[in-house]
Amino acid sequence: MNIYVGNLPWSIDDASLEQIFAEHGTITSAKVITDRQTNRSRGFGFVEMSDGGENAIQALNDAEVEGRKLVVNESRPRD
Numbered sequence: 001m002n003i004y005v006g007n008l009p010w011s012i013d014d015a016s017l018e019q020i021f022a023e024h025g026t027i028t029s030a031k032v033i034t035d036r037q038t039n040r041s042r043g044f045g046f047v048e049m050s051d052g053g054e055n056a057i058q059a060l061n062d063a064e065v066e067g068r069k070l071v072v073n074e075s076r077p078r079d
Contacts, residue, residue, distance in 0.1 A: 001048070002047075002074070002075040003046065003047045003053055003072060004044065004046060004074070005046065005060075006044040007068050007070055008041060008070070009065060010041050010043065012041065012045075013032055013041075014045075017032055018030035021047050024049075024056035025050070026051050027049055027050075028048040030046075032045035033046070053074070057072050057073060057074065
């Protein structure tokens with residue numbers, strides 16, 4: 001399951017994102033999307049999980065991380 005994670009604090013990197021989701025299931029990959037020119041976080045990312053995805057979405061949507069409420073839902077393909 002591919003999961004979209006929005007409203008991430010600017011300090012979160014790939015490893016931190018993986019840690020946030022680790023207790024909810026098996027993570028295949030965790031990637032914070034960065035700006036190509038500045039290499040700074042764009043405030044969102046994607047986590048791919050082989051199991052526990054639904055539990056992670058329920059547990060982490062609206063969860064507060066470093067003062068920001070995460071937006072967590074199943075990733076939808078771009079149109």
